[in-house]
Amino acid sequence: MSGALFGATALSEPGAGSDFSSIRTSAQKVEGGWRLNGEKGWITNAGIADLFITYVQTDASAGWRGIACFLVDARREGFARGEAYALMGAHAIGAGGFALRDYFAPDDDMLAPPGEAFKLAMKGVNGARVYVAAMCAGLLASALETALGYAAGREAFGKSLLEHQGLNWSLGDVANDLEALRGLVAHAGGLIDRGEDAVMAAAHAKKFAGRVTLPRLADCVQAMGAAGLREEYGLHRHIAYAKLGAYTDGSTEMMNERIGAGLLKSYGPAK
Ligand SMILES: Cc1cc2nc3c(=O)[nH]c(=O)nc-3n(C[C@H](O)[C@H](O)[C@H](O)COP(=O)(O)OP(=O)(O)OC[C@H]3O[C@@H](n4cnc5c(N)ncnc54)[C@H](O)[C@@H]3O)c2cc1C
Known part of the structure; x- marks a missing residue:
């Protein structure tokens, strides 16, 4: 320590x-x-x-x-x-x-x-998956804040960028996915905290993070026009980290495998 x-x-x-x-x-x-x-x-x-x-x-x-x-x-x-x-x-x-x-x-x-080591590795992986998904939520929240700050202060066609519905709705979609991701993270994290089975919940959180983070970060960059490309806003770093998160502690495809393997047990008809 x-x-x-x-x-x-x-x-x-x-x-x-x-x-x-x-x-x-x-x-x-x-x-x-x-x-x-x-x-x-x-x-x-x-x-x-x-x-x-x-x-x-x-x-x-x-x-x-x-x-x-x-x-x-x-x-x-x-x-x-x-x-x-x-x-x-x-x-x-x-x-x-x-x-x-x-x-x-x-x-x-x-x-x-x-005989024990493989199980030990798998035991820790749910927490790691939720942590990566939480990191992705942090990336999205930060990028959205940056994009909103910029778009609220910049004018085009006589009003702020945010007052253009096309752009406003696109950032609304970012917020929507952010809230869904936060919900999945909180749910899976809660299960882990209570010592309950979090295998599916952790896979759902990480898979969703892998699916939405990169395109929604791109939406934030897009909302800022060319300025979104400037290094000073740091969104390029967020994009690199989002891509990295799609591999660490099990790739998005491995989350598909995990969820697919648990489908019948979790969502199938009751026996
Ligand atoms: C920045 C970073 C830090 C890391 N830190 C650690 C660490 O601290 N400790 C550690 O042990 N590892 C670490 N890793 C490694 C990480 O766990 C691996 O990158 C991950 O397991 C994927 O393995 P791979 O990159 O070899 O891809 P591969 O296994 O070669 O897969 C390549 C592609 O094929 C897909 N794929 C593979 N099998 C299937 C299948 N059956 N069906 C469909 N698609 C499939 C994968 O999803 C991936 O998209 C880190 C990786 C990165 C990028």
Whole structure:
């Protein structure tokens, strides 16, 4: 909590993202611990973190059941940090990768054994999905405020931009999606707070965020005319973050998979 050490969570690899159970970073049992080898990619804070909660495969033939989770200390031998990626935005996240080459993890550093680690990762993911959806609501609220401030003060054809119904309604649509997104976030967050099943609710919130954030941000930019493109308004950063949010903690397509898998149970006829 003092901020002396930074942490990160490493599931993804250069060759495995959505399909988490296909990770290749391996852990081999040796005396007193495990020998870790492989590469992780697209890890938030990889550029600066000291400690990585790292998911590895202990038995390639076992699929998700073979995955274990270790605490990896970047200051130890066998850890090689990569450069943070040059992205279209979101530089503060410092996403990047690292390699493990014969990294020795003592038995005590295993945080979750094979069979449990995959479930552990899935347990935390609902909260992360709601958090990303909430971030998208924040992006939309900020962009709408910026666009409204600009449009209220600029005149065209003898009245303020906001007094033109076409533009006013377009920003009304932004507010409408923003309120719907806030509602989905609050509902899913409430379920998590109460320790109830939030799988579908979190997927709905994140999917909706993935669907509306980018086009509604574009509506805000459009409402400002060419001025919306100016860096000083920061809307380009919002757009980059919205795109990023469509991948992190499960892509929009993975939310479709999740919702699709739960359709019958959640909305089908009562048995
Ligand atoms: C900025 C940033 C930070 C990140 N931070 C972390 C982190 O801290 N820790 C971590 O472990 N990971 C992190 N990730 C990785 C993130 O979890 C992955 O990007 C995500 O899981 C998607 O994997 P991928 O990018 O490899 O895409 P892929 O899995 O290669 O998928 C490519 C495209 O195909 C689609 N697709 C894949 N499978 C299917 C299917 N069955 N049906 C339909 N469509 C499909 C995907 O939705 C996507 O659009 C981060 C990513 C970004 C961009």
